Amino acid sequence: MAEPKLKKPLSSHRWVLGYLMREKAVFLPSLAALFLTAVLSLAFPWFLKELIGNPADALRNGVDPAQVVEKSNRIVLMLVGVLAVQSIIAFFRVQGFIRSGEAALNHLRRDIFAHLVQLPVRFFQEQRSGALSNRVSADLGIVRDTLLNAVPQAVRHGVILIGGLIFIFVASWKLSLIMLGSVPIVVLAIAFFGRKVRGHSREAQDALAEAGTVIEETTQSIADVKAFGNEHFEARRYDRALATFLQVTARGARHRAAFLAFIIFALFGTIAFVTWFGARMYAQGEIDWRNFAAFILFSIFVGASLGSFPEIISQFQQTAGATDRLREILDTPTERTSGAEDVLLQGSLAFKRVNFHYASRPEAPVLRDVDFQVEPGQRIALVGPSGAGKSTVFSLILGFHHPESGRITFDDVHAAEISLPCLRAQMAIVPQEVILFGGTILENIEYGNPGASREDIARIAEMANAHDFISRLPDGYDTIVGPRGTKLSGGQRQRIAIARAILANPRILLLDEATSALDSESERQVNEALERLMHGRTSLVIAHRLSTVRHADNILVFNHGKIVETGTHEELLARDGTYKLLVETQLM
């Protein structure tokens, strides 16, 4: 995948914040609670300092030991009280953060999916199957980590850092300046290692997405994988993807580890050095015992907070990358949304000198000057060798792609003037290889017209010659068809697809005839169902059977993207051209 152009991280984070703000009724109180608990956590070192300082002062001033104990008790009680308050707030704050974070993520997930399904078919054809969904879920995972972990951590440690710094400056500005001297070194290290780690993490994400794609491709075509005995081949392919991931991760881990080692040394080294220096100041009477204790305790807190920032920053940087990619999807233009919504098609259709090539292969024209006219109710057969452009004609009719030049018209209206949903609502397609959704038979038929009643569906299944076989299944219409419908035979799947199309009640029917032979009984049933489906509708059939072309009102013979002959079966046979050759060699 090409390196995505980096937008300003701030704009990415503002964008994510926009999603959080949709849940501001929960998010803002949680944020306030987080702020409060972070401030309260500074009470801990403060009370500890009091506890440590108290006997030391008392001893020096010769105070009664009983008084010392009594004061210590008071301090501890207050500390316990603060801790209790902090815990109660934390209990609500954590829930609030998770709830608002997950809800904000759901808005984001919903937006992305809603946008994805609106994108043109071309967008999906240009992606490897699986790569897109893996990418999106990986990116959403990163955003999720940030919302649920990094944001609360950043606020918490930010407050502790700033609050702690104020306390140590009050305790001893001299010691504070010495300690802060080490900060620029740490910041430089963060910048240096952070950049390295971020680069690796993007590479690692890509490698992992690649591995996910292998799983998806393999499981989707598991029958082919097995038929070709390629299980080991696929396992090796997966191994290779994993090995790449490991390599990249290992390289990233070196930088991470080096950074962590450096931080440990710098952080604790600095604290040790400052303590040593403080001890000298104490010996020379430049600092009192209580402030010295305060300084050490707050320094440890500040140090721990400072030490957690590299992780937080790298998480934010990863998020910037992830949101850039998600926003790229959201910024990809959707299908055309213009056009009339309420056009009732009569069923006539024409291609006028249509030229077309796929965007991915501009050098290969797929349709050349394609010109034909279909009257309402007519039955048109498209024939020609494989790769001649027949399916592409269907894609253009469905508005998946658009002609480069020439026009497609419906009832003499330019296709571009009718909205895509309006057009598609009046068409149905029965594909060559019927792939059903994983749900029940009922749901699969209902897909033709969501909301249809059970009775309507049964009636239509009857027309599609599907009712009998469905009724014989143990669960009838509620039978789960298995992934992609694999539990049903080819002929059964076809009849379900036909029922779906009848239920959709289209004006224009696009039928890609199956090439695989069915047994004669199945074939008779499917043909009968198709006859009922085509009756009274404009039908375009990519034909592979002689019986279909014989009954067609007109046959369009395609070759290399051109219509080379048109006419009825008899006319074309008499002509002694491409069609006759196709019929004789049964190459249809």
Ligand code: ADP
């Ligand atoms: P047919 O249906 O007649 O077998 P198609 O319409 O499927 O032919 O294909 C016509 C030509 O377009 C073929 O050369 C095919 O390789 C090419 N083609 C089909 N789909 C795409 C696509 N999504 N991207 C690029 N080329 C494609």
